[in-house]
Amino acid sequence: MTEMQIAQPEMATEAEAAPAQRGANIVTIFAALILTALALIFGLGLRHQQQTQPTEGLAPLFTLQTLDGQEIALESLRGKVVVINFWASWCGPCRDEAAELEAVWQQYKDKDVVFLGIAYTDTERNAQAYLKEFGITYPNGLDYKTKISAQYRITGVPETFIVDRTGHISEFVMVPLKRAQLSAMIERALAKGM
Structure with a gap:
């Protein structure tokens, strides 16, 4: 019996394959960078389009x-301007604005x-x-089961809503606030009157 021999294709040497492999790697990396950039641009645009918080x-x-045992109903505060600030103790930007909020x-x-x-x-x-660390004296409470956050559809902290004297949202901010910025927002809400 004769053995049948199958011709094997010649394999390229390592030296010949290396430039082709390097070229493929560069193309792959370049494509990944383009896809990442497009995803980032699309994601930022989508976040802006999908802002779900009520703004009016x-x-x-x-x-x-x-936390001191009071119950405060937002509805009972009609006739006043209300600053609603969502925060968390673990949130760095919240810590940045804490003293600013207390001062205002x-x-x-x-x-x-x-x-x-x-x-x-x-x-x-x-x-x-x-609250103790930052000397905060205005009323604060926990958002049990995140019910209030769900109503306001917050996406992170800090987020601040200004409610005018008629109970309407007049302004919304999702960045840490500075004194001058918050004071100006309050002044605009006070100027609206009833």
């Missing part, structure tokens, strides 16, 4: 159980302006420690 109309109603609260607390802090996905112990 009546503010969603809620009752906040404060001290400036406006006797001028028909109410601040409500809502601790998002936080424990009572951590929230209390945060």
